Structure formats: structure tokens, C-alpha cells
Amino acid sequence: MVAFGVHALVWTGALDRAALAHAVDRTRAAGYDVLEIPLLDPFAFDLAAAREVLERHPLRVTASLGLSAATDISGEGPAARDAGERLLLAAVDVIAELGGAHLVGVIYGALAKHARAATVTGRAGGIGVLRRVADHAHGRGVTLGLEIVNRYETNVVNTARQGLAYLDEIDRPNVVLHLDTYHMNIEEPDMMTPVLEAGPRLGYVHIGESHRGYLGSGTVDFGAFYRALAAIGYDGHVVFESFSSAVVDPVLSNALAVWRNLWNDSDDLARHALATMRAGMRAVESVQMH
Numbered sequence: 001m002v003a004f005g006v007h008a009l010v011w012t013g014a015l016d017r018a019a020l021a022h023a024v025d026r027t028r029a030a031g032y033d034v035l036e037i038p039l040l041d042p043f044a045f046d047l048a049a050a051r052e053v054l055e056r057h058p059l060r061v062t063a064s065l066g067l068s069a070a071t072d073i074s075g076e077g078p079a080a081r082d083a084g085e086r087l088l089l090a091a092v093d094v095i096a097e098l099g100g101a102h103l104v105g106v107i108y109g110a111l112a113k114h115a116r117a118a119t120v121t122g123r124a125g126g127i128g129v130l131r132r133v134a135d136h137a138h139g140r141g142v143t144l145g146l147e148i149v150n151r152y153e154t155n156v157v158n159t160a161r162q163g164l165a166y167l168d169e170i171d172r173p174n175v176v177l178h179l180d181t182y183h184m185n186i187e188e189p190d191m192m193t194p195v196l197e198a199g200p201r202l203g204y205v206h207i208g209e210s211h212r213g214y215l216g217s218g219t220v221d222f223g224a225f226y227r228a229l230a231a232i233g234y235d236g237h238v239v240f241e242s243f244s245s246a247v248v249d250p251v252l253s254n255a256l257a258v259w260r261n262l263w264n265d266s267d268d269l270a271r272h273a274l275a276t277m278r279a280g281m282r283a284v285e286s287v288q289m290h
């Protein structure tokens with residue numbers, strides 16, 4: 001069974017105790033199974049507060065992040081590579097301590113518009129880091145999801161096919177492909193082929209509209225995407241992601257170029273998204289019988 005989740009930035013741009021309690025409460029009230037927590041700075045994350053909130057209101061959690069220039073493991077600088085490795089190891093520990101099993105996102109390089117492609121040595125350095133982080137994560141029961149994002153947000157890989165080749169190079173069983181419909185809509189030839197090519201190596205899914213607002217108000221061909229998920233029997237997490245200038249994280253919102261307001265009512269947005277995703281997946285459940 002697919003587990004439906006929602007990104008915390010639908011509810012709040014902060015991660016203090018009150019913000020986490022609000023996000024957990026609203027996620028549960030909207031009917032989701034999973035809350036994805038942005039863990040851009042795992043060292044600043046209040047683990048004790050998060051534990052307490054989740055003890056009071058149990059909810060499955062995952063963590064996502066994008067590295068920065070200072071922690072770019074696929075860049076040229078050894079200092080950033082080392083800092084990135086420390087950050088990823090810390091993020092694995094945080095999500096493991098919260099009982100989560102997934103650390104996903106742009107965890108293989110800086111989430112930013114780059115002036116040039118990653119170099120051979122930068123890429124190789126990043127792969128070395130990811131192998132060590134994956135081995136640590138394996139011991140803690142955590143899977144790493146490499147989110148394939150568009151050319152303006154990474155210079156390492158931009159398509160599912162590139163991502164699968166990258167996974168082959170990393171060669172660790174607990175590193176999987178993470179696809180996001182918003183990015184696929186920019187870079188992929190269509191919404192089915194990447195899913196069918198990934199098959200069992202697809203381990204995490206983000207659902208986002210072409211402008212990252214209300215599902216159904218943009219140009220993403222969700223029907224084709226859901227059909228492909230059904231065809232491979234995908235039963236992992238399906239997490240709704242949406243960003244508006246109504247709810248802002250000072251770092252993440254800028255990295256994602258969230259400059260305008262696409263919604264104001266988080267509850268309505270989240271409920272609508274869950275109903276839409278459920279209906280879309282329900283409609284194609286039977287394709288394996290055809």
C-alpha cells in the first residue's frame with residue numbers, strides 16, 4: 001500500500017517545537033500517514049522537541065534536504081565535501097532517532113543553479129561520500145533517496161535515466177531513485193517512461209504541480225504518472241510538495257525560487273491534494289489486471 005505524505009513547508013517554515021507540533025497536528029487532521037521534514041541543518045534540529053511531539057501525536061516521518069555550496073559533496077573543494085559528509089551523517093542519525101526510514105532530496109550536491117556541470121573529480125568525490133553515508137544509514141535502517149531535480153537546481157543528474165546510472169556507480173542497496181513530478185515535467189520525455197525504467201529502484205515519490213501550487217491547476221500529466229506507478233506496483237511513499245510565499249523557510253524557499261503566492265489556506269491545499277492523489281491512484285489500481 002502506498003503511504004501518502006505531505007511536506008512540512010505546506011504548514012510551516014520553522015522547525016521549533018510549536019511549529020513541529022502544528023505541522024504534525026495538521027498533517028494528521030488532513031488524513032496523511034507521513035510528514036516529510038526538511039532537515040537542511042540537522043545540527044540545529046531540536047531532536048528532543050520533535051521526539052516529544054511525535055510521542056504525543058504519532059506520525060511517520062521522513063527527512064529531506066538539499067546540500068549548499070558549503071556542503072557540496074560533488075564540488076571541487078575537499079572542505080565542502082567533508083562538511084557535506086558530516087551533515088549527511090548527522091541527518092541520517094536525526095531521522096533514525098525519530099523512527100524514520102528515509103533521507104531523501106538533493107543529498108548528492110548543492111541545491112542551486114550552477115554555472116557549470118559537475119566535474120569528473122567532483123562527481124567521483126560525491127560518490128565516495130554517498131557510499132560511506134549509505135553504509136552508515138544501512139546500519140541505522142535508513143534508505144537514501146536521490147531526488148532527480150531540474151537543471152536549475154543541480155549540475156549532477158537531471159533525468160531518471162542519469163539517476164539510474166548514478167545509482168549503479170554508487171552501488172549500494174539502500175540508495176534508491178526519488179522522482180518528483182514537478183522536475184520530471186521539466187526534464188523527462190514523458191511521465192511514464194522514467195517510472196517504468198526505474199521499476200523496483202524507484203523508492204520515493206514527490207507529487208508537485210508544474211508551478212508547485214494546487215494539483216490540477218498546472219500542466220503535469222498526473223494520469224500517466226499514476227498509471228506508471230501502478231504498472232510497476234509501486235508501494236512506497238507518495239509525498240505532496242507545494243510551495244507558496246504564504247509559508248516561507250528563509251533558506252529553502254530561496255533555493256527553490258519561491259517568489260510568489262499560489263495559495264493561502266494550507267489545510268484546504270493539503271486536503272485537496274490528498275483527495276486528488278488518492279483518486280488518481282485509485283483509478284489506475286486495476287491496470288495490473290488488464
Ligand code: MN
Pocket residue numbers: 147180206241
Ligand atoms: Mn521534490
